Structure formats: C-alpha cells, structure tokens
Amino acid sequence: MKETPKSLSPTARVLMGPGPSPTAxxxxxxxxxxxxxxxxxxxxxxxxxxxxxxxxxxxxxxxxxxxxxxxxxxxxxxxxxxxxxxxxxxxxxxxxxxxxxxxxxxxxxxxxxxxxxxxxxxxxxxxxxxxxxxxxxxxxxxxxxxxxxxxxxxxxxxxxxxxxxxxxxxxxxxxxxxxxxxxxxxxxxxxxxxxxxxxxxxxxxxxxxxxxxxxxxxxxxxxxxxxxxxxxxxxxxxxxxxxxxxxxxxxxxxxxxxxxxxxxxxxxEGIDEREARHRLHSAALVAGLEAMGLSPRVPEGERLPPLTAVSVPDGVDDAAARAHLLEHHNLEIGGGLGPMKGNTWRIGLMGAGACRENVELCLTALHDAMSAQGAAPAGDGVSAAQAVYSE
Ligand SMILES: Cc1ncc(COP(=O)(O)O)c(C=O)c1O
CATH class of the missing domain: 3.40.640.10 (Type I PLP-dependent aspartate aminotransferase-like (Major domain))
Incomplete structure (x- = not known):
C-alpha cells in the first residue's frame, strides 16, 4: 500500500431500499x-x-x-x-x-x-x-x-x-x-x-x-x-x-x-403507533405512485407497509433510473430480485425512514428520473400523497 487511506466520511444517503434503513x-x-x-x-x-x-x-x-x-x-x-x-x-x-x-x-x-x-x-x-x-x-x-x-x-x-x-x-x-x-x-x-x-x-x-x-x-x-x-x-x-x-x-x-x-x-413510540405510522406513509406512497401511473406488484390486502413493490413502467430502464436517483437525489431504492429483477422497484419506508419527507422526496425524485428518460408521468404523485395526509 502506497499511502494509508484517509478516515472514512461516507455520504449520508436517504435509504429507501429494502434495508439497511436509516439509523435513528x-x-x-x-x-x-x-x-x-x-x-x-x-x-x-x-x-x-x-x-x-x-x-x-x-x-x-x-x-x-x-x-x-x-x-x-x-x-x-x-x-x-x-x-x-x-x-x-x-x-x-x-x-x-x-x-x-x-x-x-x-x-x-x-x-x-x-x-x-x-x-x-x-x-x-x-x-x-x-x-x-x-x-x-x-x-x-x-x-x-x-x-x-x-x-x-x-x-x-x-x-x-x-x-x-x-x-x-x-x-x-x-x-x-x-x-x-x-x-x-x-x-x-x-x-x-x-x-x-x-x-x-x-x-x-x-x-x-x-x-x-x-x-x-x-x-x-x-x-x-x-x-x-x-x-x-x-x-x-x-x-x-x-x-x-x-x-x-x-x-x-x-x-x-x-x-x-x-x-x-x-x-x-408505542408498537401500535409505530405500525400506524408505517401504514400511513405507505398509503401515501402508494397513492402517489398510482397517480404517476406505477402499478403496485401486490394486491391491496396482501401488501407489506414497510416495503412497497411497484412495476417499472414500460420504456423506463430500471438500473439507469436508480442510478439517477442516487446521483441526483442522494436517494437509494431497491431493484427487484429473481423473477422481479429489472421490472420492479422496491421502496422501503422503515423505522425512522417512514416519514412524510421521504415519501415526498421519493415521488419527486422518481418523477425526475422518469422524465430524464423521456417517460414523464402524467399524474402528480406528490399531490396524491398529500391528499392522503390531509384525509
Ligand atoms: C425477510 C428477510 N429474511 C431474511 C433476510 C436476511 O437478512 P440479512 O441480509 O440481514 O442476513 C432478509 C434481508 O433482507 C429479509 O428481508
């Protein structure tokens, strides 16, 4: 080794993948x-x-x-x-x-x-x-x-x-x-x-x-x-x-x-209160994604609030979109695994990460990433999420 590496200073990413989640x-x-x-x-x-x-x-x-x-x-x-x-x-x-x-x-x-x-x-x-x-x-x-x-x-x-x-x-x-x-x-x-x-x-x-x-x-x-x-x-x-x-x-x-x-x-926080928080932000996220034309992969009664899987829209390149989120919005979401590889995004709202700020950031950033590939969503995801919060 020529030189001793410098002490680490990792970027504080917004972690919205399938884990690890943000540390409180x-x-x-x-x-x-x-x-x-x-x-x-x-x-x-x-x-x-x-x-x-x-x-x-x-x-x-x-x-x-x-x-x-x-x-x-x-x-x-x-x-x-x-x-x-x-x-x-x-x-x-x-x-x-x-x-x-x-x-x-x-x-x-x-x-x-x-x-x-x-x-x-x-x-x-x-x-x-x-x-x-x-x-x-x-x-x-x-x-x-x-x-x-x-x-x-x-x-x-x-x-x-x-x-x-x-x-x-x-x-x-x-x-x-x-x-x-x-x-x-x-x-x-x-x-x-x-x-x-x-x-x-x-x-x-x-x-x-x-x-x-x-x-x-x-x-x-x-x-x-x-x-x-x-x-x-x-x-x-x-x-x-x-x-x-x-x-x-x-x-x-x-x-x-x-x-x-x-x-x-x-x-x-309380276990029930914590569950309610995860459910609220997940509902807002799903409403936003649907407004943008993205379809959840799991039927409503079987969805896992801390992790939302949605189909990558036709004409959008999965890996390029996730790279765009990381580079331009400091945001990590997950790709699909097994049969869902390349066609699914996995978005985590877990622990401290289950919050309104993250939901709105993710919807805004996905809108931008899709637009960058010439596939701008028709609907406004953030407004749809906000409607859930004001219900
Ligand atoms: C449902 C489930 N089981 C097991 C594991 C394995 O955990 P780890 O990757 O921490 O070893 C994971 C990790 O993502 C998981 O989501």
Whole structure:
C-alpha cells in the first residue's frame, strides 16, 4: 500500500431500499458509547434490558429470547440448525427469496425439505401448504411473515392451523416486520422466530433477534445430535444470555448498545403507533405512485407497509433510473430480485425512514428520473400523497 487511506466520511444517503434503513440519531449515539467488557456487571444489566424489550417488541414471554451476533440470515440459520436433526421433515412456504433461502439452509442442516412453491408477489395460500405436505407429519413448518423481496405480508393464523394438522412447530421470518408492525409470537402460536436490526428497528445491520417457545426449547433439549453449527448453537449461547453468564463468544458490545436504543425507541413510540405510522406513509406512497401511473406488484390486502413493490413502467430502464436517483437525489431504492429483477422497484419506508419527507422526496425524485428518460408521468404523485395526509 502506497499511502494509508484517509478516515472514512461516507455520504449520508436517504435509504429507501429494502434495508439497511436509516439509523435513528440516538442509535448512532448509543453505538459510540464506551465499550464495556462482555462480562462487566454493568453490561450484564444492558443484556437483561435488551431481552426484556425484545420480548415486548416481539410479543412473547419466551425465556429463550435474545439477539444473535450476525445479520438476519444468522437468525434464520440459528432457528433451522437448532431445530433440525438429520432426516427431519420440514415444510417451507416459498413465495420469494427468503423462503428459498430457508429451503437451502434447512437442506444443508440435513432436513428432508418439502417446498410449497407459490406465486411471487402473492401471500401463501394455506391450502397449498396442506397439499404439499401430503398429510404427512412434519417437524417444522417455515414461512416468511414479511417477504422483503416481493413486498408481501403473510397472515399467520391459517399457516398455524396447517402446522397443527401436521404436528409441526411453526418458524416465522420476522426480519422486516419487527419494529414496524405489531408482531405477536405468543398469540399466533409461533415456536421460533428471527428478525434483523437493519429494517424497521432502525439500527445498522449486524444482529438478529431470535425467540424460541417452550416447545422449541424442549425440542432443543431432546436433540440426539449436536447442533451442526458451533457458533449458532443455542444450547451453549443460552448459557451466556441466561443466569450462568458463561463465555461463548465475545458479544458485539456496541452493536448491542445500538439495539438497546432501537428497542427503547420502539417502546417509547408505542408498537401500535409505530405500525400506524408505517401504514400511513405507505398509503401515501402508494397513492402517489398510482397517480404517476406505477402499478403496485401486490394486491391491496396482501401488501407489506414497510416495503412497497411497484412495476417499472414500460420504456423506463430500471438500473439507469436508480442510478439517477442516487446521483441526483442522494436517494437509494431497491431493484427487484429473481423473477422481479429489472421490472420492479422496491421502496422501503422503515423505522425512522417512514416519514412524510421521504415519501415526498421519493415521488419527486422518481418523477425526475422518469422524465430524464423521456417517460414523464402524467399524474402528480406528490399531490396524491398529500391528499392522503390531509384525509
Ligand atoms: C425477510 C428477510 N429474511 C431474511 C433476510 C436476511 O437478512 P440479512 O441480509 O440481514 O442476513 C432478509 C434481508 O433482507 C429479509 O428481508
């Protein structure tokens, strides 16, 4: 290396993609607080508060509730490797990228996986899962509550019914719902769930809150084989987060300060109030997009408020438009994945980013980006959004 690089000074982008979302200012401040030792009595109190707040935000009394060190995928992997033993039958509802990822992880953990493949951009139909299971008993049924790859919100009740018929535990991916929508793990009968810090919790990526019901804990205790992953083995990690406080790996102290503050902000605002805020700004955004002639990819009753997927209009180049937003408006939105690549924009309104200023900026900037390609929208998106706010 010729010269030591300068200290970083990244641009403060307006993050309106599928995550990471904007970090709340007080979360940034929390991240910069003095690092304590991972067994310092003061830090142990921080851990206890995180667990209590996480339970409140995930709607559970589960004892085994804590954040895993790693992004949302580490939570997914934690749930799957701790609950699956070689040969176990696992049924996964697949209607997007993250259901597909669960299939991959479950197979690697040695499960016999049945995939209930469903249309991307639509919620899973419980009947489809029932048919795919073919009446056989299963250990685990897995679905995504908030499919960030398509913008679909899944109703959990009918899936729990299928799991009951199959004698199965229910695993729920709540990466994009926790902190933005009310999540009620106990009421819904969810046995294992994971989330991520970088979506509606408004914290940088790096931790994955997880929770296991008593039934899932019993399954963990009854295992015949060691958990396939040392790093994610909850039989050991629970001893650090529980009363024993025994060392497993060095906890990411400052990231946990950030999560502490992010959870505090959710509870201070109120979960229902926070959901109402996400829903309001999403409604305004959708009204604006529709006024500009952009069609939502998901039918109204199945839409995920923190993430809106819309079709890229004919004659508009997806990548060029997103590059224009970044270059001229300092704004990031997401492109599509899988079958939606090149034809879909994914617009996130998550955590601190779910606000009127972002909705209006996004509509104005998209108008400009489309006009720059000679495809100016006919309607005025900002006025349509403003009409929603004044209702
Ligand atoms: C629904 C869902 N599940 C899982 C993940 C994986 O999380 P990560 O990328 O933080 O590992 C994501 C990330 O976007 C997600 O949206």
């Amino acid at each position: 200012p007080s979360v940034y401040e929390a991240l910069a607080k003095p690092t304590l030792g991972h067994l310092d009595p003061e830090f142990l109190l921080v851990m206890d508060e995180i667990r209590d707040m996480q339970r409140a935000v995930m709607g559970t009394q589960n004892e085994l509730t804590m954040p895993m060190s790693g992004t949302g995928s580490s939570g997914m992997e934690t749930c799957l490797v701790n609950l699956i033993e070689p040969g176990d039958k696992v049924l996964v509802g697949v209607n997007g990228v993250f259901g597909t990822r669960m299939v991959d992880v479950a197979r690697r953990a040695g499960a016999q996986v049945t995939e209930a493949q469903s249309e991307w951009g639509r919620a899973l139909d419980a009947e489809l899962l029932r048919e795919a299971a073919g009446g056989e008993q299963h250990k685990l049924v897995c679905v995504v509550h908030a499919e960030t790859s398509t913008g679909v919100l899944q109703d959990v009740g009918p899936i729990r019914e299928v799991a009951d018929e199959l004698g199965a535990m229910l695993l729920l991916d709540c990466v994009t719902s926790v902190g933005g929508l009310r999540v009620s793990l106990d009421e819904w009968g969810v046995d294992a769930a994971y989330s991520g810090t970088q979506k509606c919790l408004g914290c940088p990526p790096g931790l994955s809150p997880v929770s296991f019901s008593e039934r899932a804990q019993s399954a963990l205790k009854a295992r015949e084989h060691a958990v396939q992953s040392w790093y994610l083995d909850l039989t050991m990690i629970a001893n650090y987060w529980g009363s024993e406080r025994s060392y497993h790996h060095t906890a990411p102290i400052n990231m946990l300060y950030g999560l502490h503050e992010a959870l505090r902000l959710v509870l201070e």
